[in-house]
Amino acid sequence: MGDVAMQQGLFCPSIKADRPMIAERERWSVAIADQARLSRGAGSSRGAGFLVLAALAVTTMIMAPAFGLLAAERLLTVRSDLGRVDAIVVLGGDGPRRAYRAASLYRAGVAPNVIIAGDGDCTFIRQMMIESGVPSGVIRMECQSRNTWENARFSLPMLIEAKVRRAVIVTSWFHSRRALACFRAVAPWVAFASAPVEPEWSSWRLMEDPDSGRILLEYMKVAWYILRYGIDITEFGSEHTQRARP
Numbered sequence: 001m002g003d004v005a006m007q008q009g010l011f012c013p014s015i016k017a018d019r020p021m022i023a024e025r026e027r028w029s030v031a032i033a034d035q036a037r038l039s040r041g042a043g044s045s046r047g048a049g050f051l052v053l054a055a056l057a058v059t060t061m062i063m064a065p066a067f068g069l070l071a072a073e074r075l076l077t078v079r080s081d082l083g084r085v086d087a088i089v090v091l092g093g094d095g096p097r098r099a100y101r102a103a104s105l106y107r108a109g110v111a112p113n114v115i116i117a118g119d120g121d122c123t124f125i126r127q128m129m130i131e132s133g134v135p136s137g138v139i140r141m142e143c144q145s146r147n148t149w150e151n152a153r154f155s156l157p158m159l160i161e162a163k164v165r166r167a168v169i170v171t172s173w174f175h176s177r178r179a180l181a182c183f184r185a186v187a188p189w190v191a192f193a194s195a196p197v198e199p200e201w202s203s204w205r206l207m208e209d210p211d212s213g214r215i216l217l218e219y220m221k222v223a224w225y226i227l228r229y230g231i232d233i234t235e236f237g238s239e240h241t242q243r244a245r246p
Helices: 002-011 019-041 047-062 065-076 095-107 122-131 148-161 173-186 203-208 212-229
Strands: 087-091 113-117 139-142 166-170 191-194
Touching: 065 173, 065 212, 087 095, 087 148, 087 173, 095 122, 095 166, 113 122, 113 148, 122 139, 139 148, 148 173, 148 212, 166 173, 173 191, 173 212
Parallel strands: 087 113, 087 166, 113 139, 166 191
Antiparallel strands: none
């Protein structure tokens, strides 16, 4: 742990190398390496690529955090040109900002229905959206999912019940690529778009962002999800790069 903390202080001194975050990064490093070895051992044709991806993720997290933050806007974010859709899907985890973003989309007439997914702050997000002008009757909610993959899986019955064919996902900007990939994998017949909460800091100032540790950790989570769930983060074309601001 001391070496990791020292490297973080050397390459990016303004990022706080607190012990819980370091332990979390080490846990993801081990998980990625183990899963990559399993893929290689099983004779997967993608095993070599997985190992390269795992190495890049770990290197970005430990040796080059400044580069990881500067590249996050381009590598981790997906934004869509928005039209009218059937539902707004709000993911838990950063309640106030995601609630306000989703409520603004609803008030702009983007969708007539709202789905909230994720344990922890689901009821809080619902209440904030209601206070922001969203009728309670249009909100569906599941509060059992504990990660992004479960967000998608556990939302599936609600998507089917509401006969959703087009939906927009609201989450943090650096989480948007992984979230979109998960939902597309679970419900490929739904045309998912992305309208993330925008960053509060410019790319050059992300080292000062309190979320800098979470942003760097996202690289490892993306690598793990590719290895574990087979999500495809490369399928989003240039049509998903515009800022969505209705």
